[in-house]
Amino acid sequence: MSGGSYRSSSHDDNSFEVFLEGWLIRQEQFLNELVVAQDTFDDQESQENDMGDLISRVLAHYQEYYEEKSRMTHRNVFRAFSPTWFSPLERSFLWITGFNPGLIFNLVTDSVNNLSEHQVQRLNWLKHETKAEERSLTEEMAQIQESVASPPLADLARRVGMQLIYTDSINTEIEEVDGNIDQLKMALENVVTDADRLRTRTAERVVGLLNPLQSLKFLSAVGQLQLRVRMMGMEREAERQQQRNEHSNGW
Template identity: 40%
Template sequence: MANSNEPNSRDRFEAFYEEWLAGQQAILNQLLLVAAETAEKDNDCERRRSLIEQSLSHYQRYFEERNDIASDDVFVVFSSPWLSSLERAYLWIAGYRPTLILRLVESGVADLSPEQARRMDRLKAEAVRLEQEVSEAMAAVQESVAARPLVALVSRMGRAVDGEVSAIDVAMDRLRAEMVGVLESADALRGSTMRRAIEVLSPAQAVKFLVAAAEFQLRIRRWGQQRDSNREPAV
């Protein structure tokens, strides 16, 4: 029997997310130090590459931990209660849009060469197309919920007989699996878009981009928490 004192999926991820954000701030501090340097010696480039990989690994850790939670409760992942209301306003399938990642390249890196700009344009066009495909897959999942007998069965939950309860369980299991599949596709697109963008950039440019991405996330977090706090009624 499970220990009733053990934290649930939401509590576990909330604790992880706060720790992850602290790690994100620490990486940002290192990125800012490196971004302020102008030398292009071999050892400096190697330092930048190491920090870039550290940052990417940190993002990957977030995806892996959140997907572990999704395997337990995909619905809580899509609702993301550990985020502020402002953070949730930016969500696309439980995370940021890949095209937002590319806009952060545009805002954070001002010295793209013509060839880099052309490659970024091609990457953006592909990201828009793939985003649409994943959005259509999510819409299909949502439409299938209404098309199945699930809605009618749930409306009768208080009166459902054993066979109908079993049908609800089967339908919910299928819905969970489909939502997890869409989430995995969205995360794969987010990850590949970030890595492909970094491949276009020099190490120094990639550091600037990662600074812009981390600052954006941490500022939205801070502003969102402040807004939510200001709206909370006085006790």
Template identity: 30%
Template sequence: MSSGFNFTGFYATWFDHLRHLIHQLSSTTTAAKENRSSTTDDLRHLVHTVMSHYSDYYHVKSLAAERDPLSVFSAPWATSLERSLHWIAGWRPTTTFHLIYTESSILFESRIVDILHGLRTGDLGDLSPSQFCRVSELQCQTVEEENAITDELSEWQDNVSELIGTRTELTEKVEGLVSIIKKADDLRLRTVQKVVELLTPKQAVEFLIAAAELQFGVRGWGLNQDRERSNNRDGN
């Protein structure tokens, strides 16, 4: 059994558990709106649990990359649609900021009357100037790191293309891909962790739900497309 196949199995289980955790977040948020039975500590605990789940994912992926970097880079666990959107075997870290700004704008517009009357909603539509400043600073730092890793991958690809035909050297170069994959995944995880840290527990819950729903939506659409493509091939 290949390491790529092992990770694919792990991902399926991990993804199912992520759905369960996000359902917990949504249920807790709903309960808080209805009767405020959930405390800040409850929300903080759930956020910590979800972040630990993401950390586990990247830890196992790191081990899989060490065993078979080419398999992990090709991301066999992902759908064709997901792979078309990938940046080094995963989502672009800067996607985090597009999500924050989009969710904040949507919620701000829906609560604008309350906000103009001085009522604080405490959600992502109610980010403080200080929070916006920190998000902007983090975005700039993330863009720089993302670009640096992209340049490193480009250099790696150029070096490998020059070694076609020399099997031993090519094998050694392929092993260098492990470092690039790990750097990309480390940036992905650190970006989410830093964003969550600068949000309130309520805002962090809303952010994690939005991020997961985006992930669920893209994967669901991708699975449907792959299924239709497979059916069309079988029909022909």
């Protein structure tokens, strides 16, 4: 592949960061709508229809994220494992390039306080099923890591991912890694796809078990957590940058 193609890949990868910034702005707007809908809830059928429409739009918003992420992952799966668009704090929460699906059940418990016994049973069954799939994917990921004798996968993602961004001379790096880079990329893409599918399917099934008002509370909790972690991560990075600047200036 020519150097021009890699520069194009870098441009495409940067486009995901641009997409994410716009997506997060819309995420905050949706969160505001969710909060207002909860505060003005009066149990009328017409309002339940409006809530159903809002819930559908929020789920479609998340689907848009995963579709764009899938395109980015296909272009450069190593960037997905070393996402520069997230702060270190945000990256500390990642499980196979995204949130751990089990977190969904903690958010339901924390945000919804009027679950019926039937709902609790169904949620517990779904939680057990989700945990089993999580373990399977974690084991699959471990096998991929073990298949890369040296360097470890995280280092590989950084080295090859950054090479794709900053230089045209990638062929030598690929040869040093293993010679099986295509197989590795395919394996990583597959596990990311399966993990994202588990994330979206679990969220949709949870919403399917909740009534409209409960769904609003749950989706609000999801949005609040995501935006809060992002803000905290950005604040920490700003503080660290300020400290580095002060240190470099001899303060």
